Amino acid sequence: MNQKALFIIFGGTGDLAYRKLYPALFNLYEKGYLKEDFAVIGTARRPWSNDHYHEVVMSAIEDAGRDSGRTNDDLPRKFASHFYYQSHNVDDVDHYVALRKLADELDEKYDLQGNRIFYLAMAPRFFGTIAGHLKDQALLTKGNGFNRLIIEKPFGRDYPSAKELNDSISGSFKEEQIFRIDHYLGKEPIQSIAGLRFGNALFNSLWNKEHIDNIQITLSESLGVEERAGYYETAGAMRDMVQNHIMQIVSLLTMERPDVFDSEHLRDKKIEALENIQMYTKEEAKKYFIRGQYGADEANTQLGYRDEEGTDNQSTVETFVAGKLITHNPSLDGVPVYIRTGKRLTKKSTQINIVFKNDDQNIFAKDASEKLKTNVLTMHIEPDQGFTLEFNTKTGNQGYNLSPVHLRYRKTATEKAQIPDAYEGLIRDALMGNKTNFAHWHEVSQAWKIMDVVREAWDEEEPAFPNYASGSMGPEAAMQLLADDGRKWVFNP
Ligand code: NAD
Incomplete structure (x- = not known):
């Protein structure tokens, strides 16, 4: 079963996105969990063009699949064409306005029905700021679509800091919308x-x-x-x-x-x-x-x-x-x-x-x-x-x-x-709304x-x-x- 969705990846130029997320999303595309009705917005500070972003995504797939025996075909290019890059500083409110505009356009273009997955592939100190602005700047879907937030460890350094981190995102996302990855x-x-x-x-x-x-x-x-x-x-x-x-x-x-x-x-x-x-x-x-x-x-x-x-x-x-x-x-x-x-x-x-x-x-x-x-x-x-x-x-x-x-x-x-x-299994689970393997x-x-x-x-x-x-x-x-x-x-x- 495939699922329509818009992924917004914060930290799109980072190591995690390159080594894990792009190859995992590609595998889901190859296996049909993602069909043509999906889009990805990658955001980070660097001023990349969409074309450059496509090259990065294709190279991530190639690096990850070097031993897979896949004969090179047009699939990675077709897949990468669903990716859009938006230069973004997490503290800058104007950038969220631009992000919302792009998200709404892509929602319409790919008929994504308002389904949104926000993947924070960034240091946890940014989580609260991002979650707050996503809500304030109306990036969260209001219709029938879903809003899901995927976050990575570390979830704090101890109970008080973990609670503070959790409080900082729970104003924008309910517990059932939060997918905490423990890759084990x-x-x-x-x-x-x-x-x-x-x-x-x-x-x-x-x-x-x-x-x-x-x-x-x-x-x-x-x-x-x-x-x-x-x-x-x-x-x-x-x-x-x-x-x-x-x-x-x-x-x-x-x-x-x-x-x-x-x-x-x-x-x-x-x-x-x-x-x-x-x-x-x-x-x-x-x-x-x-x-x-x-x-x-x-x-x-x-x-x-x-x-x-x-x-x-x-x-x-x-x-x-x-x-x-x-x-x-x-x-x-x-x-x-x-x-x-x-x-x-x-x-x-x-x-x-x-x-x-x-x-x-x-x-x-x-x-x-x-x-x-x-x-x-x-x-x-x-x-x-x-x-x-x-x-x-x-x-x-x-x-x-x-x-x-x-x-x-x-x-x-x-x-x-x-x-x-x-990561492939976990992103598929998040896409399907299955929280069995999240903390x-x-x-x-x-x-x-x-x-x-x-x-x-x-x-x-x-x-x-x-x-x-x-x-x-x-x-x-x-x-x-x-x-x-x-x-x-x-x-x-
Ligand atoms: P990274 O340093 O490679 O990437 C960080 C990303 O955040 C970059 O894209 C950078 O441009 C962006 N960024 C930083 N400051 C920004 C700002 N002010 N505005 C906009 N963008 C900004 O880090 P990573 O290795 O990809 O890790 C990301 C998160 O995932 C971290 O919290 C890390 O602990 C966690 N994590 C990573 C891995 C891994 O394998 N790399 C594994 C488990 C957890």
Whole structure:
């Protein structure tokens, strides 16, 4: 099904627009979700012509599709002809008047029926100004068409700043019109968590405190800060990865089953799940959350964070976070969720491990104290995608001995290549008005509240950085966190 719409992209000359938005929109056009009745206005400060803009859009498509095997045809040019450039300074009211005029003209020319999507591919400090002027200068549709606002992270630095940001846009857009992108929610393996849990009696019946011992979420990167030092110095791992992506994954893993799989029911269950994460005191936060910053590797071939270009040589920014969260959602009440993310770790991998409880009685052991090996379900998110189920089976030897085997399913490279990019799926969802894979304000705010306590606790002490070597799996304290509970990280490369 295709959908008529006018996209107005603020920050049309930026990196996000070039690398993600133009290729994603093109793919939607190629697949027929956008037909000839759509138009895009790109705005930014540079004085580009429409012709130049068309060249940029076509080059973005070419850069993104270099490996796609697409034989060059006329489609990118035809697609780019729907793009219009309007030079614009977000503070200048006159520019909104010009923008409205162009938007109204294009609405008529392409018969867009007043459907408008405003994509803010710009720094969040501009969101309030833009949203305010869109309303004041009557760029919002008044008829039967829709107004939707798509915004990108970061949604604030803590709960108060996130609330301020949200308040600044909520005067112009209602919550149901706001689409907050957390691109992890656009990833196929993250979307399949609900399917795995609620589409299989096998897992659904075991997904409770009686059977799950603990849940582990690891987002480990082998790269360092690379060219993002400027941004990273103001953010750190907690703001960059934990408050948003990891907390979204936590909500999907711990939520109760929605009665119906639609965006409203799912949202309610995710909000409830986040509200049921135990709120720590500062003392608890200090005990259950560990931060780290990478130093050089043992052979001194990789620089420590403080020596990277663009970082402060006394920086206290964390490049690693590990923590324990405790859910009090009824089914999983008391089950710990261990989370971990960091840069310059041993291996790049995003994975979730569901560790099941051991059967207390091992009837196969000669020695009664000998425990059965734990059953573990691993969801591989990236770079591998698929599942591993670890369970015990009889070995082929004499006698009756059990040892673990791994049942593996991995998507092939061809299967992975067929999955649409996260942005393509998310923009299609926004176009169709489907909010399933976007973050609701109550999710964002609750995640900040949980993390703000940790940040406040950390701010009371100067960290002893660097505290882990590049190429390791982070500070020793992150191992100890689980050891203190008699557990260990499943992913331990
Ligand atoms: P960028 O710096 O490349 O682009 C910013 C855009 O804003 C440019 O088009 C610039 O001309 C425009 N702009 C800046 N000041 C302006 C003003 N006063 N008036 C009009 N236009 C102005 O940034 P980006 O990497 O494209 O990121 C945009 C937003 O998306 C940021 O908030 C970023 O955090 C977020 N984001 C980006 C990525 C990514 O992959 N690039 C990923 C996730 C989130």
